[in-house]
Amino acid sequence: MDSTNWDAIIIGAGPAGTTTAALLAEKGRKVLVLEKEKFPRYHVGESMMPFCWYTLNKLGLAGKMDEIGFQQKHSVQFVTTDGHVSRPFYFFQHDDHPSAVTWQVERQVFDQMLVEKARENGAEVREQQKVLETLTDESGRVVGVLVEDASGERSEIHGEIVVDASGRDCVVAGKNRWRNRDPELNKIAIWTYYEGAMRDPGLDAGSTTVAYIPEKGWFWYIPMKDNRVSVGIVADRDYLYRDARELSEIFAREIGENAWIKKHLETGEQVGEFWVTGEYSYRSNYCAADGVLLVGDAFAFLDPVFSSGVFLALKSGELAAEAIDKALQNCDTSASQFEDYGRDICVAMERMRKVVYAFYQEEFSFGKLVKMHPELRPTLTDLLIGDIFVDKFDELFEAISEICELPVELPYGHRVKEAAVAELPS
Numbered sequence: 001m002d003s004t005n006w007d008a009i010i011i012g013a014g015p016a017g018t019t020t021a022a023l024l025a026e027k028g029r030k031v032l033v034l035e036k037e038k039f040p041r042y043h044v045g046e047s048m049m050p051f052c053w054y055t056l057n058k059l060g061l062a063g064k065m066d067e068i069g070f071q072q073k074h075s076v077q078f079v080t081t082d083g084h085v086s087r088p089f090y091f092f093q094h095d096d097h098p099s100a101v102t103w104q105v106e107r108q109v110f111d112q113m114l115v116e117k118a119r120e121n122g123a124e125v126r127e128q129q130k131v132l133e134t135l136t137d138e139s140g141r142v143v144g145v146l147v148e149d150a151s152g153e154r155s156e157i158h159g160e161i162v163v164d165a166s167g168r169d170c171v172v173a174g175k176n177r178w179r180n181r182d183p184e185l186n187k188i189a190i191w192t193y194y195e196g197a198m199r200d201p202g203l204d205a206g207s208t209t210v211a212y213i214p215e216k217g218w219f220w221y222i223p224m225k226d227n228r229v230s231v232g233i234v235a236d237r238d239y240l241y242r243d244a245r246e247l248s249e250i251f252a253r254e255i256g257e258n259a260w261i262k263k264h265l266e267t268g269e270q271v272g273e274f275w276v277t278g279e280y281s282y283r284s285n286y287c288a289a290d291g292v293l294l295v296g297d298a299f300a301f302l303d304p305v306f307s308s309g310v311f312l313a314l315k316s317g318e319l320a321a322e323a324i325d326k327a328l329q330n331c332d333t334s335a336s337q338f339e340d341y342g343r344d345i346c347v348a349m350e351r352m353r354k355v356v357y358a359f360y361q362e363e364f365s366f367g368k369l370v371k372m373h374p375e376l377r378p379t380l381t382d383l384l385i386g387d388i389f390v391d392k393f394d395e396l397f398e399a400i401s402e403i404c405e406l407p408v409e410l411p412y413g414h415r416v417k418e419a420a421v422a423e424l425p426s
């Protein structure tokens with residue numbers, strides 16, 4: 001048993017957990033991060049959004065990104081199945097600010113950088129420590145965690161608040177059955193890496209390309225440093241598995257479905273394994289309960305077509321650190337302290353979710369939207385760069401709904417659970 005009474009115990013050292021940890025520790029809070037893996041470890045999710053810059057800057061890491069030498073990303077472009085490339089959305093044309101240059105990152109390096117920052121700020125990060133469950137008192141309030149180390153030894157650790165930043169493992173939402181699949185966004189992803197594949201010249205060398213395949217599936221093409229490219233397909237399971245089971249076979253077949261991807265991969269060599277995930281989108285019923293708060297993918301996951309995952313992880317970590325610090329000042333870490341946190345994240349996420357939905361509708365395309373409403377191109381770009389915590393998209397959504405139906409907002413996620421976690425069905 002660890003006898004320290006931690007201010008915050010954070011489950012997981014991904015971007016959400018380490019951002020929360022670093023910012024809380026900077027405020028002088030006693031923070032413990034428990035990570036089940038030994039870092040550095042592989043992780044998917046390499047393409048960043050411009051608005052990541054703001055949280056990275058707050059952490060004092062914006063300059064470090066270029067020092068490390070991550071591939072710079074200036075734009076995103078869309079490619080039709082016959083290889084027609086859209087006019088790229090260059091971020092600097094929209095807003096000539098340092099955030100207009102973003103990055104394609106090797107996540108093992110990026111996440112390690114964040115761990116080091118959390119440690120530098122005074123947080124303790126323990127690796128190979130798997131949190132098995134949260135501990136509750138007789139009233140049902142979360143008061144700590146049960147953790148298992150690499151040798152299988154278990155111990156209890158107590159703190160004022162537990163932050164679930166366990167990513168798609170969703171330690172708290174999973175155990176309490178709070179996780180709801182998004183009704184429509186139920187795709188799967190298959191991905192791998194190439195060396196020596198073609199790069200577009202100049203500024204476009206680090207651009208993210210979203211290339212369509214039939215039935216509203218798409219390839220991502222993410223050029224990284226050292227001549228490496230991350231390439232993945234996202235589509236319905238039935239479409240991808242229609243006549244093959246082997247991931248390599250499916251991948252090879254789909255390369256033939258997009259002329260641009262085929263041409264760009266011709267000079268490259270596939271390296272390493274093929275990965276697959278049922279990457280369906282989900283959101284937890286609640287963002288917090290008494291003594292526990294959910295951040296990043298442990299709270300919600302949105303289809304990665306616009307590279308919003310790392311941004312939402314960083315931003316939710318930032319907002320969580322502010323809300324927790326305030327709650328600790330009030331000596332009250334009950335669920336009600338986190339209502340604003342949950343509302344802010346859900347409102348922003350709904351904005352992104354609307355455009356993700358539109359992307360998958362047969363009748364929608366960005367080209368069509370911008371042709372019908374050229375005056376809305378800057379607002380659309382605002383959304384695609386991650387400026388989604390500001391209320392300015394009504395006109396854009398009205399215009400999109402002239403082309404296709406938009407989803408109803410999910411009625412959960414922003415809520416907090418005041419009753420005990422232990423009282424929920426397990």
Ligand SMILES: Cc1cc2nc3c(=O)[nH]c(=O)nc-3n(C[C@H](O)[C@H](O)[C@H](O)COP(=O)(O)OP(=O)(O)OC[C@H]3O[C@@H](n4cnc5c(N)ncnc54)[C@H](O)[C@@H]3O)c2cc1C
Pocket residue numbers: 011012013014015016017034035036037043044045046047048049129130131132165166167168169170171189277279295296297298304307308309310311313
């Ligand atoms: C196929 C795919 C492609 C994607 N592409 C992109 C992209 O291009 N751009 C983008 O921005 N996002 C992308 N994402 C999303 C992105 O990967 C995530 O949104 C982001 O990693 C979330 O960060 P996080 O800190 O919440 O979780 P994670 O980064 O997953 O970190 C969670 C950490 O918790 C640890 N952990 C889990 N369980 C426990 C436990 N019980 N005890 C202790 N530790 C635990 C894990 O080991 C992990 O280190 C993609 C996702 C998928 C599935």
